[in-house]
Amino acid sequence: MTSLNSNNIDIRPIQYRDLEAVERLLELDPDECYSGATLDIGRHWEQVRACFGLLKLLGWFPNPYRHLFCTYVAHQNNEVLGAIQVSPFNHTRTTWRIDRLATDPGAGSHDVGTALLRYCLDTIWEARTWMLEVDVSNPQALGLYRQNGFQPLAQLAYWNLSPETLVQLADREPDLPNLLPANNADAQLLYQLDTVSMPPLVRQMFDRHVSDFKTHLSESVLGFIKQWAGRSRSMDAYVFEPQRKAAIGYFQIKLSEEGTFPHSTELTVHPAYTWLYPELLSQMARITREFPTQALQVVSTDYQSEREEYLTQVGATPVRHTLLMSRSVWHKLREAKPVSLESLQLSEVLGSLQPARKPIPTRIWLHPHSSKAEQDPGKEGDRSSRDNGHPQGDGFN
Numbered sequence: 470m471t472s473l474n475s476n477n478i479d480i481r482p483i484q485y486r487d488l489e490a491v492e493r494l495l496e497l498d499p500d501e502c503y504s505g506a507t508l509d510i511g512r513h514w515e516q517v518r519a520c521f522g523l524l525k526l527l528g529w530f531p532n533p534y535r536h537l538f539c540t541y542v543a544h545q546n547n548e549v550l551g552a553i554q555v556s557p558f559n560h561t562r563t564t565w566r567i568d569r570l571a572t573d574p575g576a577g578s579h580d581v582g583t584a585l586l587r588y589c590l591d592t593i594w595e596a597r598t599w600m601l602e603v604d605v606s607n608p609q610a611l612g613l614y615r616q617n618g619f620q621p622l623a624q625l626a627y628w629n630l631s632p633e634t635l636v637q638l639a640d641r642e643p644d645l646p647n648l649l650p651a652n653n654a655d656a657q658l659l660y661q662l663d664t665v666s667m668p669p670l671v672r673q674m675f676d677r678h679v680s681d682f683k684t685h686l687s688e689s690v691l692g693f694i695k696q697w698a699g700r701s702r703s704m705d706a707y708v709f710e711p712q713r714k715a716a717i718g719y720f721q722i723k724l725s726e727e728g729t730f731p732h733s734t735e736l737t738v739h740p741a742y743t744w745l746y747p748e749l750l751s752q753m754a755r756i757t758r759e760f761p762t763q764a765l766q767v768v769s770t771d772y773q774s775e776r777e778e779y780l781t782q783v784g785a786t787p788v789r790h791t792l793l794m795s796r797s798v799w800h801k802l803r804e805a806k807p808v809s810l811e812s813l814q815l816s817e818v819l820g821s822l823q824p825a826r827k828p829i830p831t832r833i834w835l836h837p838h839s840s841k842a843e844q845d846p847g848k849e850g851d852r853s854s855r856d857n858g859h860p861q862g863d864g865f866n
Contacts, residue, residue: 478581480588482528483540483552485521490549491542494571533688537564541588543572543581551581555589558600560680565589565596570610582613590617590798598674600795611792619794623671624771628785629731629764630750638747638783640752645748647709653717656682658716659707666737668772674795700727704756708745722753728761736767736776738758743775751782 483491487616517524524538543551543655551572558564570585572578590599601619603610632639651659659682664672684692696702705721715777717739724732738745750767757765767785769776770793 476582477538478543478545480541480543480584482525483542486748487542487544487549487552488521491540491552491571494549494552494573495569497571497574519794533685541585543585547719549573551578552587553585553589557595559675559677561660561676561678563676564598564600564674565593567599569600570601578609579613583617586613594800596798598676598795598797600674600793602791602793605792611833614794618796620796621792622674622795623668623793625791625793626769626777626787627789627791628767628769628780629788630754630767630780630783630785631764632762634784635754635757635765639722639750639758641747641751643748643751643755645752647711648706648752649709651705651707651721653683655707655716656680658709659719662707662716662719662737662739666739671772689728701725702760708742708749710742715739718745718749720749720753722765723754724757724760725763726760728763730792731764731766732757732760733766738776743779746776746779748749750779 523576526539527534528539533855538554539556540552540554542549542553552569553567553571554569555567557566558566567586567589570582572581572585590596599619600622601614602625603614605611649655655818656679660677660679663677663682667675692703702724703721704724705719707716707720708718719737720734722732722734738749738750753765757763766788767776767780769780
């Protein structure tokens with residue numbers, strides 16, 4: 470390994486010849502920063518190799534899949550030292566997330582990680598906010614992100630419900646009379662539920678809108694391909710409250726068709742309806758009975774104390790604790806050419822004050838209400854003396 474010079478680290482988009490080196494880095498650092506909707510280079514490595522040419526082509530022009538595989542590598546002396554994968558978090562692309570960050574521990578991983586982060590922060594001008602999720606047991610990664618301006622936002626805990634616990638939950642009949650399948654017509658209801666279920670700081674960072682809860686045709690195709698490649702199936706539904714005409718609970722469960730990975734779920738519950746936790750988990754446990762036996766993974770945050778209390782009550786096991794971090798970015802306007810005061814000439818400064826054309830002499834008019842007498846001083850004097858001596862009008866001597 471050659472000595473590292475942080476000033477000579479070059480960052481560029483990933484190329485096909487970098488795949489082997491990036492795969493080696495992922496084996497050295499298998500930890501994921503954030504589990505997003507992009508094509509993960511660690512979990513779907515074979516698909517990345519097979520479709521690399523198509524993925525690069527999609528990133529050359531605007532299209533719904535442009536950011537499906539947005540990956541950059543850091544190299545020095547023709548040697549790959551690190552890689553980073555990023556993706557937009559919302560449809561407006563105002564918030565971006567760091568999906569993966571892997572560096573070579575023997576090549577100054579802190580400097581390489583800083584170079585990769587700074588490159589993304591400076592070059593992706595769409596992003597106003599960046600977010601990531603890092604394991605709390607990784608002090609080196611925490612120090613790297615804190616040094617680069619990321620601040621803690623929320624603590625997350627990942628829980629596993631064992632197959633035995635799922636069997637017990639499935640035996641209970643859930644009380645969900647208004648459980649409806651979610652579709653694009655319910656996007657407004659799901660957006661309102663998402664807005665009320667999180668603190669203002671988290672909601673501001675996510676910057677979600679109604680369009681983020683709609684599934685477009687391109688996303689449906691991509692989801693089908695990813696489910697086929699990953700041998701998984703997704704199901705989602707929400708609980709409708711007829712009196713308030715609002716959604717009070719929502720879940721999306723990802724099921725493993727071959728039992729190669731645990732089932733996972735995304736759960737959202739209105740803070741005023743926390744009694745829905747047993748009902749929704751019983752409903753999801755009944756759904757898992759039709760698939761191979763696996764544990765069910767549920768995520769909770771530090772501002773969802775009722776969820777953590779219920780998971781502890783039913784015997785769920787915490788398997789991982791992470792920290793959600795974020796930072797804002799303000800891009801400076803780049804000046805095309807700096808101008809110094811010494812280089813300015815007086816003629817150039819006063820040039821804009823010169824008339825655009827030569828003025829034409831014309832008659833000068835006074836105030837429109839001024840009389841002809843005011844314009845002729847002699848006549849004005851005669852009239853004033855006449856007015857002071859005698860009143861106007863006929864019949865007086």
